[in-house]
Amino acid sequence: MTSDNPTNIVFDRLAISRVTVPKQKPEERVKNFDETYLGLTLEVAVVEAYRCIDCPSAPCMDACPVHNDIPAALKRLEDGDILGAAAKFRETSTLPEMCGRLCPQESLCEGACVVGFAIRPDGSSQPPVAIGRLESFITDNQRRMTGGFPVQMKLPSTGRTVAIVGSGPAGLTVAEELQLRGHNCTVYDLWPEAGGVLRYGIPSFKMSKEILDQKLESLRNLGISFVQNTRVGKDVSLQELHDRDGFDVVFIGTGAGVGNALRVPGEELTNVYQATDFLVRGNLSPEELPEDKRERPYVGQHVVVVGGGDTSMDCVRTAIRLGASHVTCVYRRTEAEMLGRAEERTHAREEGVVFSYLTTPTKFMGNAEGAVSAVELVRMELSEPDESGRRRPVTIQGSEYVIPADAIVIAIGYNADQEFAEEAPIETDRWGLVKVDTRTGQTNIPYIFAGGDVVNGADLVVTAIRDGKRAATWVHQYLSTLRAKK
Secondary structure (H helix, E strand, C coil): CCCCCHHHHHHHHHCCCCCCCCECCHHHHCCCCCCCECCCCHHHHHHHHHCCCCCCCCHHHHHCCCCCCHHHHHHHHHCCCHHHHHHHHHCCCCCHHHHHHHCCHHHCHHHHCHHHCCECCCCCECCCCCHHHHHHHHHHHHHHHHCCCCCCCCCCCCCCEEEEECCCHHHHHHHHHHHHCCCEEEEECCCCCCCCHHHHCCCCCCCCHHHHHHHHHHHHHCCCEEECCCCECCCECHHHHHHCCCCCEEEECCCCCEECCCCCCCCCCECEEEHHHHHHHHHCCHHHCCHHHCCCCCCCCEEEEECCCHHHHHHHHHHHHCCCCEEEEECCCCHHHCCCCHHHHHHHHHCCCEEECCEEEEEEEECCCCEEEEEEEEEEEEEEECCCCCEEEEECCCCCEEEECCEEEECCCEECCCHHHHHCCCCECCCCCECCCCCCCECCCCCEEECCHHHHCCCCHHHHHHHHHHHHHHHHHHHHHCCCCC
8 A cells, every 4th residue: 555655655546436334324314323334344444544644743632632643543443453442542532432422523623634635646636634534443443452440550549539520531531540640539410310411411222322332331430420410509509518427529510401592483382392302302211310300302293493503403412313304404594604514414415404594593483382383583694793703693584484394492501500509619610611710610719610511611522621631630730639538
């Protein structure tokens, strides 16, 4: 595969086309909740890894929030060393198989990949290296080869204890990092099963829950304890965790799962759902849910999803799998302004979802039984860019029209759950997000740290991992300054 002339190696690599990752056919995958992508073979993965030109500056590393050493990992894969490649990803990421599936690589590592900008000798260009798919391939195969997640060396117990509130990516990362340093960690979560957004917010057609379950098993084997069905702020306070239960530090990683309201007439009608409620009830088995959420959401034939991010794509694709025959995504701007991944929109279109751009609801209409039956929409146009550079949608008067809707899902963003803050003097900003020292993750209360979406607002799994790793470093420093317990 390598040229005899070393100076031509880069051109040899640039001449290779990006691999096409096989997917389930749309007509088949709409009948199940299995992952859309089917994965790569070793031979194909090695060829894709060979496309990396190992550029000295490695901008892909800088673009990755946890700074994975991507060139080193892909070089090991190119040499057939899957275990070494996986170890390289795990040096910087606690959840690489999840990041490979869930990160918007086109705006992170792959968006910075030099291969995607390079011009071939014939004047053509190629897409960037498929870093995300290779990250998943490498770490998935490492687990298959070794029977699970790697067994990590844990330092002797320090006698210090840490309570982690929330079992999403930030909380799990803090727990793992601190447990390895010898601190005893207990994770509290309000749901029946651990995992936070990784279980309750991300459909299985994007990431198999088997990966999460294996990860949780490895964390339990490290000695981490999990306490479920416990809402911190209601069942137990932050102060009680510290003063009564004796935890030296409390980390808040509760995420941002409170959906924004649309505030239009009829929002209270039956079968009008918030995205989180719709997704958890539509994607999970009853034993994973509280009793009041075990009934599947009703979808009927016509479903309208309002919003333009990745969550709205999760909702439209879930609605299709629940049996809806006509699913429409309504977004008040154009596709160019959508914040979600283009790949997810492609999957939705392949599955039959219709997109209605420059459109927004004005009211929901109900039937005699109090259930939604239709939605009135109005057409929009974009104004000239404002000071921020974004074009604001403006209503076109007299352009209202009505379409049928047996169910409506509102997916227009999330806020942090602030119930815990009502009983503790934790400083928050005007959006209700926890204020922290951006270097350490420490709040205004010295023994309380925070990270992830509860600090940043709705963001990425990988930024929550980054926050968790940062906070773990400084929690460890803080614990080292405490006097020995009597």
